[in-house]
Amino acid sequence: MKVLNCPLNGPRNISEFAYGGEVESHPDPHACSDAEWTDFVFFENNAAAVVREWWCHVATAYWFIAERDTTTDEIVRTYPASEAFTQRMEFPAPARAPARGEDKP
Amino acid sequence: MPFGLLKYGFSKKYPARRHFAPRGDLRPSYDVVIIGGGGHGLATAYYLAKEHGITNVAVLDKGYIGGGNTGRNTAIIRSNYLTPEGVRFYDESIRLFRDLSQELDYNILYSERGHVTLAHTDAALRTMRWRVEVNKHLGVASELVLRDELARLVPQINLSEHVRYPVLGALHHPPGSIARHDAVAWGYGGAASRMGVEIHQKTTVTDILKKNGRVVGVVTDRGAVACAKTVQAVAGDSSLIAKMAGFRAPILTVPLQACVSQPLKPFLDAIVVSGSLHVYVSQSDRGELVMGGATDPYPLYSTRPSLEFKEGLMAHILELFPFLAEVKLLRQWSGMADMTPDFSPIMGLTPLENHYIDAGWGTWGFKATPVAGKRMAELVATGEVPGLIEPFRLSRFREFKLLGEKGAASVGH
Numbered sequence: 001m002k003v004l005n006c007p008l009n010g011p012r013n014i015s016e017f018a019y020g021g022e023v024e025s026h027p028d029p030h031a032c033s034d035a036e037w038t039d040f041v042f043f044e045n046n047a048a049a050v051v052r053e054w055w056c057h058v059a060t061a062y063w064f065i066a067e068r069d070t071t072t073d074e075i076v077r078t079y080p081a082s083e084a085f086t087q088r089m090e091f092p093a094p095a096r097a098p099a100r101g102e103d104k105p
Numbered sequence: 106m107p108f109g110l111l112k113y114g115f116s117k118k119y120p121a122r123r124h125f126a127p128r129g130d131l132r133p134s135y136d137v138v139i140i141g142g143g144g145h146g147l148a149t150a151y152y153l154a155k156e157h158g159i160t161n162v163a164v165l166d167k168g169y170i171g172g173g174n175t176g177r178n179t180a181i182i183r184s185n186y187l188t189p190e191g192v193r194f195y196d197e198s199i200r201l202f203r204d205l206s207q208e209l210d211y212n213i214l215y216s217e218r219g220h221v222t223l224a225h226t227d228a229a230l231r232t233m234r235w236r237v238e239v240n241k242h243l244g245v246a247s248e249l250v251l252r253d254e255l256a257r258l259v260p261q262i263n264l265s266e267h268v269r270y271p272v273l274g275a276l277h278h279p280p281g282s283i284a285r286h287d288a289v290a291w292g293y294g295g296a297a298s299r300m301g302v303e304i305h306q307k308t309t310v311t312d313i314l315k316k317n318g319r320v321v322g323v324v325t326d327r328g329a330v331a332c333a334k335t336v337q338a339v340a341g342d343s344s345l346i347a348k349m350a351g352f353r354a355p356i357l358t359v360p361l362q363a364c365v366s367q368p369l370k371p372f373l374d375a376i377v378v379s380g381s382l383h384v385y386v387s388q389s390d391r392g393e394l395v396m397g398g399a400t401d402p403y404p405l406y407s408t409r410p411s412l413e414f415k416e417g418l419m420a421h422i423l424e425l426f427p428f429l430a431e432v433k434l435l436r437q438w439s440g441m442a443d444m445t446p447d448f449s450p451i452m453g454l455t456p457l458e459n460h461y462i463d464a465g466w467g468t469w470g471f472k473a474t475p476v477a478g479k480r481m482a483e484l485v486a487t488g489e490v491p492g493l494i495e496p497f498r499l500s501r502f503r504e505f506k507l508l509g510e511k512g513a514a515s516v517g518h
């Protein structure tokens with residue numbers, strides 16, 4: 001069984017974790033264009049390289065970051081998300097939510 | 106009988122047939138370069154030559170033809186999908202598959218078995234009713250069966266109610282079939298080669314040459330070649346080739362594993378699938394049970410199989426077929442599936458003008474080999490996107506027009 005080193009719980013079987021996608025910068029959903037939003041939601045780098053990824057230890061609901069080589073499956077490093085994100089991200093709601101169908105002509 | 110066979114073998118009347126012309130040097134330029142010599146790339150080359158008379162074509166593969174997912178899949182062919190676009194598309198493929206041995210003069214061992222998807226929950230039954238209605242509306246044979254009917258159809262299944270997930274009913278799709286997957290690649294490759302298409306194995310594409318937003322050639326580890334058009338059909342490597350062409354794809358490369366048991370006497374006609382248990386199983390003409398399940402839980406560019414996968418798979422197979430407990434596994438392997446967010450493929454135009462994409466085949470693309478080849482060839486030859494594949498365009502993700510097939514594709518393949 002492959003072992004992943006959780007920054008909170010120590011080394012655990014990888015089956016205890018859930019993969020959460022590559023760490024990407026998150027566009028502001030209220031301000032970005034459709035192209036930026038679809039890029040973020042659907043499109044992927046899918047690189048064959050060492051990649052920064054979100055992982056979650058399911059039993060403790062703890063999210064952290066792992067650097068993993070997507071060609072060898074070697075986990076290079078794991079660390080708490082606070083190492084990469086030093087500031088809280090705020091996405092203030094728009095002043096008034098658009099009514100259904102309002103944005104369509 | 107052995108003497109008859111020997112006589113046949115040594116007779117000058119039946120010389121051994123070479124599958125392909127041996128690989129020569131790359132020409133300086135081609136009308137079309139197809140990147141990837143799996144079933145899809147080879148079928149595209151075949152239909153380009155046969156239906157459009159375009160034979161100045163090179164198929165380049167970094168390994169050997171059919172060595173990718175084409176030679177690794179569990180060969181399930183069916184058309185009982187959920188979206189009308191999907192059902193129409195896969196139905197055309199089944200019709201092409203039925204005549205393919207004849208058309209290619211090569212036996213692909215097409216074997217119609219009936220495809221049975223088990224439901225263990227009310228929610229699964231509900232989705233199946235929906236699928237049945239969509240299928241029947243489009244003329245595809247598909248029926249919801251309950252336990253008594255299922256017991257007649259596939260008496261081998263354990264229908265006990267004293268298991269973790271008792272079976273409530275099933276979606277029965279009589280046209281469901283299997284075929285010999287390598288034969289599909291060899292058949293298309295051989296027929297294309299006889300019409301003049303060049304097949305270059307052990308030729309890796311390392312870059313795509315562009316000028317003014319158009320492809321002008323490709324770089325390979327055997328030198329550069331010029332070309333008027335390129336098609337990428339590289340399954341698990343789709344994102345890497347797309348990057349060379351200058352765009353990102355909505356694709357993650359995730360391993361999908363499978364295995365076969367030792368050969369057993371024929372006992373299972375139907376292809377049996379359970380989405381809730383993440384298993385599917387069929388018996389090959391050699392008697393091996395061909396078994397698979399869901400993709401690995403995270404992306405990886407590797408074809409290593411794992412023990413966890415088989416442990417999980419076998420626990421579920423034994424719930425359905427407890428009498429297999431003593432049977433040994435014979436082989437295991439893995440392929441790199443190009444997974445899309447909506448479990449539908451991507452075919453058609455790309456941001457690079459004369460570069461066409463055939464990708465996102467994930468765990469379900471073997472059954473589409475003939476139709477994808479035929480329709481991609483039509484697109485490349487005419488420049489017009491055929492109506493049948495238009496809904497699968499790359500730009501659907503920009504328009505939020507996804508084609509959700511997860512309910513019909515995630516484990517069923």
Ligand SMILES: Cc1cc2nc3c(=O)[nH]c(=O)nc-3n(C[C@H](O)[C@H](O)[C@H](O)COP(=O)(O)OP(=O)(O)OC[C@H]3O[C@@H](n4cnc5c(N)ncnc54)[C@H](O)[C@@H]3O)c2cc1C
Pocket residue numbers: 140141142143144145146165166167168169170171172173174175176177178179180181182308309310311338339340341342346361362363397438439440441442463466467468469470471472473518
């Ligand atoms: C275990 C498993 C089970 C499956 N079961 C089913 C099933 O039951 N039914 C079904 O319909 N589908 C199934 N699939 C999916 C199906 O196998 C694939 O979708 C289909 O075979 C894809 O065909 P292809 O020709 O596009 O790709 P491939 O056959 O993978 O061919 C791509 C080729 O591109 C080549 N290539 C890659 N990069 C380069 C490069 N840079 N230069 C040159 N060549 C390159 C590779 O060497 C490879 O030969 C399964 C897949 C797997 C892995």
